[in-house]
Amino acid sequence: MNDSLRNLNQGPLPPETAAATTAASPDRQNGSMIAVHGLVKTIGAQEILRGVDLDVGRGETLAIIGRSGGGKSVLLKHLIGLMRPDAGEIWIEGQNIIDMSERNLASIRQKVGILFQGSALFDSMTVAENIAFPLREAGERDPTVLRKRVSEMLEVMELQGQEEKMPVNLSGGMKKRVGLARSIIRQPSCILYDEPTSGLDPVVSDSINRLIRRLQQRLGVTGIVVTHDMKNAFHVADRIAYLHEGKIYFQGAPEELRQSPDHILQDFLLGRSDEQLTPKAFGVEN
Numbered sequence: 001m002n003d004s005l006r007n008l009n010q011g012p013l014p015p016e017t018a019a020a021t022t023a024a025s026p027d028r029q030n031g032s033m034i035a036v037h038g039l040v041k042t043i044g045a046q047e048i049l050r051g052v053d054l055d056v057g058r059g060e061t062l063a064i065i066g067r068s069g070g071g072k073s074v075l076l077k078h079l080i081g082l083m084r085p086d087a088g089e090i091w092i093e094g095q096n097i098i099d100m101s102e103r104n105l106a107s108i109r110q111k112v113g114i115l116f117q118g119s120a121l122f123d124s125m126t127v128a129e130n131i132a133f134p135l136r137e138a139g140e141r142d143p144t145v146l147r148k149r150v151s152e153m154l155e156v157m158e159l160q161g162q163e164e165k166m167p168v169n170l171s172g173g174m175k176k177r178v179g180l181a182r183s184i185i186r187q188p189s190c191i192l193y194d195e196p197t198s199g200l201d202p203v204v205s206d207s208i209n210r211l212i213r214r215l216q217q218r219l220g221v222t223g224i225v226v227t228h229d230m231k232n233a234f235h236v237a238d239r240i241a242y243l244h245e246g247k248i249y250f251q252g253a254p255e256e257l258r259q260s261p262d263h264i265l266q267d268f269l270l271g272r273s274d275e276q277l278t279p280k281a282f283g284v285e286n
C-alpha cells in the first residue's frame with residue numbers, strides 16, 4: 001500500500017469548507033474524468049432523465065443534489081454501465097461507454113468505484129469477504145494477496161478486528177466504511193458515492209466526509225457525491241450540480257449556488273419544495 005493511502009486517517013484535517021479547498025482544486029485544463037451529454041432514461045411511463053449534461057473534472061469532487069426520487073441514483077448507475085440510457089453519451093476518460101460490452105465495462109468499473117446507497121453489503125459474507133469481493137471478481141485467488149489487501153483496507157477504514165463480523169452486527173457508520181473499503185480496494189481513480197452519509201449521526205457523517213476529502217486530496221481521486229443533504233454537499237464538494245426535473249438545472253461553485261437569486265434554487269436550498277429539507281437541515285451559515 002502506498003504511504004498516502006496508509007496515512008488517510010492521520011495528519012492534520014483538511015480545511016472544513018469547500019470554499020477553502022478551492023486553492024487545492026484540480027486544474028480543470030487536465031480534461032474531464034466524466035462527461036455526460038443528453039442522457040435520457042424512461043422507466044415504465046416515467047421520464048426520469050430528460051437530457052442530462054454533466055462534466056466532472058479530473059480530481060475534483062462534484063456533489064449532485066436534488067429531491068428524493070429525482071433520479072440521482074439512476075444517473076449514477078448509468079455512469080458505470082449498470083443501466084443503459086435511451087439516448088445520450090457517457091464519456092469516461094475519453095471512452096464512450098454507451099455501447100460497451102460487459103467485458104470492456106469491467107475495466108471501466110476498475111477505474112470507477114461505487115459506494116451504493118445503503119452500502120449494499122452482502123449479508124451472507126463477513127466484513128473481510130465483502131471487502132475482498134471486487135478483487136475476487138477480478139480474478140485474484142491468492143489467499144496471501146487477498147488477506148494483505150483486505151488488511152490494508154481495514155487499517156485505512158479503522159476497521160481492524162471487525163473482519164469476521166457479519167454486516168447485520170455492524171453499526172450504520174461501520175457498514176458505510178466497509179462499503180467504502182470495498183469500493184476503493186481496486187484503487188479506482190474515480191468514486192461515485194450514493195448518499196454516503198444518509199442515516200448517520202453528525203459525528204459519523206463528518207468522519208465519512210473527511211475520508212472522501214482525504215481520498216481526493218491525498219490520492220487525487222475524482223468524486224461524485226450524490227446527496228439530498230445540503231450541508232453535506234457544501235462540506236464536501238468543489239462544485240455542486242442540481243438535478244431538477246430530469247436535467248442539470250445548475251452546476252457551479254458552492255458559493256455561486258448559495259448566492260444565486262434563482263428562486264428554484266433558493267426554494268430547494270431552503271427546503272420550500274422538498275419535504276426532506278428544512279431550513280435547519282440546510283445548516284450552512286451565509
Ligand SMILES: Nc1ncnc2c1ncn2[C@@H]1O[C@H](COP(=O)(O)OP(=O)(O)O)[C@@H](O)[C@H]1O
Pocket residue numbers: 043046048066067068069070071072073074075
Ligand atoms: N429499477 C427501477 N425500476 C423502476 N423504477 C425505478 C428503478 N430505479 C429507479 N426507479 C424510479 O426512478 C425514480 C428515480 O429514482 P432514484 O434515482 O432512485 O431517485 P433518487 O436517487 O434521486 O432518490 C424513482 O421514481 C424510482 O422509483
Ligand SMILES: [Mg+2]
Pocket residue numbers: 072073074117194195
Ligand atoms: Mg438515490
